[in-house]
Amino acid sequence: MERKPETQIQNAPSDIISSCKFSPNTNQFLLVSSWDSSVRLYDVVNNTLRQKYYHDAPVLDCAFHDSVRTVSAGLDNLVKLYDLNTHAESILGNHDAGVKCVEYSSKANGILTGSWDKTVKLWDVRDKDCVGKYEQSNGKVYSMSCIDEKLVVATSERKVLVWDLRNMGQYLTRRESSLKFQTRAI
Numbered sequence: 772m773e774r775k776p777e778t779q780i781q782n783a784p785s786d787i788i789s790s791c792k793f794s795p796n797t798n799q800f801l802l803v804s805s806w807d808s809s810v811r812l813y814d815v816v817n818n819t820l821r822q823k824y825y826h827d828a829p830v831l832d833c834a835f836h837d838s839v840r841t842v843s844a845g846l847d848n849l850v851k852l853y854d855l856n857t858h859a860e861s862i863l864g865n866h867d868a869g870v871k872c873v874e875y876s877s878k879a880n881g882i883l884t885g886s887w888d889k890t891v892k893l894w895d896v897r898d899k900d901c902v903g904k905y906e907q908s909n910g911k912v913y914s915m916s917c918i919d920e921k922l923v924v925a926t927s928e929r930k931v932l933v934w935d936l937r938n939m940g941q942y943l944t945r946r947e948s949s950l951k952f953q954t955r956a957i
Contacts (some may be wrong), residue, residue, distance in 0.1 A: 780813055782820040789845075790832045802841055804830035810843045812855065824853055824860055832873040834882070836896060842882050844870030850884050852896065863894050864901050872915040876922070879936045883922065885912030891924060893939070905939050907932065916957040925954035 784805035794800035800821070801813045806829040812822040828846035836842050836852070842863065844850045850863040850870060863882065872885035881902065882894040889911055893903035910928030917923070921943075922934040931954060932942045948954050 778815070778818060780815070780820075781818055782811070782823075784809055784811065786829070789830060792834055794838060795835050796838045802833050802835060804833040804843055804845070806830075808845075810841065810851075810853065812841070822855060822858070824851075824858075826851065828869075831869065831871050834873045834875050836875050836882060840896070842873050842875070842896075844873050844884055848886075850882070850892075850894065852899075861899065863896065863899055864892065866890065866892065868911075871912055874915055874917050874922075876917045876936060878920045879917075883915065883917060885915045885924060887911040887927075889926075891915070891922070891934075903939055905934070909945070910953070913953050913955055914957045923957050925957055927953045929953050931957075 784807045786805050786807035788805050790804045792802045799816045801815050803811045808826050810824050810833050814821050826845050826847050830843050830845035833843040839855050841853045846869040848865045852861045852863045866886035866888045868888035870884050870886045874883045885891050889907045891905045892901050895902045909930035910926035914925040920936045924932045929948045931946050933944045934942050
């Protein structure tokens with residue numbers, strides 16, 4: 772089977788790419804965060820840079836909130852919301868240390884962020900308010916993933932926690948990773 776040739780994106784970040792996510796509605800748009808403090812939206816079909824905005828420090832993760840709004844976070848401790856139509860930037864909130872993970876959850880109807888301050892926060896985008904703060908007593912958040920009503924968090928202490936987004940009072944399960952070092956991706 773013949774492989775399609777690789778395509779190199781134009782106007783690539785000048786430093787390491789920390790995260791890349793395709794748009795939830797189409798595979799035409801790719802959101803990229805980088806250690807050069809930028810967040811970039813690419814049209815991969817036409818190989819063009821559509822938009823770019825910056826943080827004051829390296830950006831560690833990014834996500835689509837919906838088809839017209841993105842969220843990003845990084846070592847400036849800030850969680851930024853960006854409107855692709857109006858180019859409006861706003862601060863959704865912050866953590867006490869760098870923010871490593873950003874996820875949109877349709878079931879929780881908000882943005883989840885995981886930080887090196889050992890917390891996961893749930894943000895209401897409409898009110899730009901933190902509606903939940905959940906201590907991850909098992910270390911810094913290194914990776915997160917959510918699907919339906921489940922949130923999985925991997926920490927620096929080699930723990931993997933599974934949460935139910937409908938009831939975040941207590942995690943469902945906590946396991947020690949079988950890996951020698953902390954889990955960096957879920």
